[in-house]
């Protein structure tokens with residue numbers, strides 16, 4: 001008996017060691033000088049990217065966008081959100097995919113401003129400088145002439161009380177946790193302990209940022225069943241989008257017939273309607289590992305009240321919640337309004353329409 005207990009103990013601690021080792025992978029590691037420069041000078045030459053003589057805060061050699069530019073191959077340890085050559089992306093097919101869960105800024109960078117967020121540093125020319133649906137009750141700021149930034153007051157990541165993007169995330173890269181709602185290591189209390197450095201947001205982070213997702217490998221989005229829920233931090237990613245697009249989050253009428261499309265709304269409430277056939281096997285069987293009704297379809301994701309990774313949904317109340325990112329990519333996509341699929345081009349383009357993953361009778 002005693003022996004069994006000891007070996008169980010060893011197994012458990014080995015398991016924990018493996019867990020904590022994998023957690024280590026997501027923190028920045030490596031030679032300091034790859035990322036930092038003490039004086040921005042070596043042999044009297046600048047060390048900042050592009051030979052700029054202007055030093056960057058936190059003694060960095062690159063800014064957010066410069067470090068996060070590249071092609072996602074599956075071997076990269078930096079999540080790349082801007083690719084300067086067109087990344088592979090087909091809705092419903094992850095095989096040749098080179099974009100991550102948030103999509104990619106490539107299409108905006110190429111001048112298609114309406115295909116995503118035009119963050120400062122990408123292109124200064126954008127006629128839409130204030131966020132559609134802005135409600136200052138969420139974030140009390142003024143948008144006159146301001147472009148959206150990666151982080152800080154005018155951005156999505158980091159602490160919004162800091163205007164400077166680097167100050168907004170300072171300390172997070174070296175303390176980053178691979179958020180796992182089952183382990184409970186990310187309560188949203190700090191930037192490092194928030195889902196993808198989105199301060200206050202909870203959930204589970206897929207280790208490869210959903211480069212090649214299937215029903216088992218994907219992010220776990222934390223969400224609540226409170227479609228009109230407003231400005232107080234619920235920990236959901238929809239609340240985060242509401243920081244700048246508040247009316248689209250809470251001003252929706254609260255029930256069918258809706259005034260604006262619901263988010264933070266649990267499809268279990270309407271399981272007896274067409275939504276009970278998510279993700280629509282007739283159309284999406286064989287896509288990203290989907291084979292049966294209720295299988296999680298990572299290209300039309302839903303959230304849950306635990307923020308965990310579920311391979312099947314509509315099993316328990318609170319496990320199939322509509323998200324802003326059920327339809328949109330947060331950074332950008334090849335399509336109008338940063339949608340995950342070609343909503344505007346359908347059905348002419350022959351591509352499937354993601355609306356039909358939930359609206360299973362509307363085609």
Ligand code: HEC
Nearest residue numbers: 028029030031032033034035036058169170171172173174
């Ligand atoms: C892969 C890139 C990378 C490497 C390698 C790296 N850092 Fe950093 N470090 C960053 C970034 C990015 C920031 C600023 C953003 C942040 O703090 O989240 C930062 C911030 C810091 C800060 C200020 C914030 C804090 O966490 O205290 C210190 C100090 C620091 N680094 C020291 C080091 C040292 C010492 C090394 C080598 C042992 C090192 N870094 C290696 C990327 C890196």
Ligand code: HEC
Nearest residue numbers: 026027028035062063064067150151157165166176196197
């Ligand atoms: C010197 C290079 C460097 C700079 C500058 C840098 N990053 Fe990172 N970033 C990294 C690396 C390396 C990782 C992967 C390791 C990690 O997750 O900490 C990373 C990871 C991230 C992640 C994913 C975290 C997660 O939980 O998966 C986010 C979000 C992020 N960075 C945002 C930013 C923002 C916003 C800025 C600018 C304020 C920034 N980064 C500046 C190198 C950098």
Ligand code: HEC
Nearest residue numbers: 113114117118128130131148154155241244324328330337
């Ligand atoms: C810090 C403020 C901020 C946050 C947070 C934010 N956005 Fe935006 N968003 C903007 C601004 C500013 C614009 C208009 C300029 C642009 O497109 O870059 C915009 C535009 C958009 C557009 C239209 C794109 C276009 O160019 O026509 C979509 C779609 C969008 N946001 C979705 C989202 C989603 C989804 C989230 C949450 C994941 C989100 N936004 C979070 C500021 C924000």
Ligand code: HEC
Nearest residue numbers: 255256257258262267270275300322326327343354355358
């Ligand atoms: C993740 C699932 C999901 C996706 C994807 C989705 N919807 Fe919905 N939609 C819902 C749910 C749930 C409702 C609320 C139904 C209810 O209350 O009866 C809804 C409501 C609606 C309504 C209002 C119905 C009413 O009774 O007032 C319309 C119209 C609509 N959706 C259109 C769309 C379109 C167009 C798309 C694609 C751009 C789309 N939806 C994508 C889940 C989804």
Ligand code: HEC
Nearest residue numbers: 132238241242245248249261262263323324326327337343
């Ligand atoms: C059901 C799918 C769906 C969901 C969920 C959804 N959107 Fe949209 N969104 C769209 C479509 C489709 C458009 C294109 C315009 C239209 O048809 O209204 C759009 C347009 C937008 C725009 C551009 C508006 C403009 O003036 O051009 C923004 C910003 C936006 N969405 C943000 C959000 C945010 C924030 C959320 C969550 C609170 C959200 N969306 C949830 C489908 C969706």
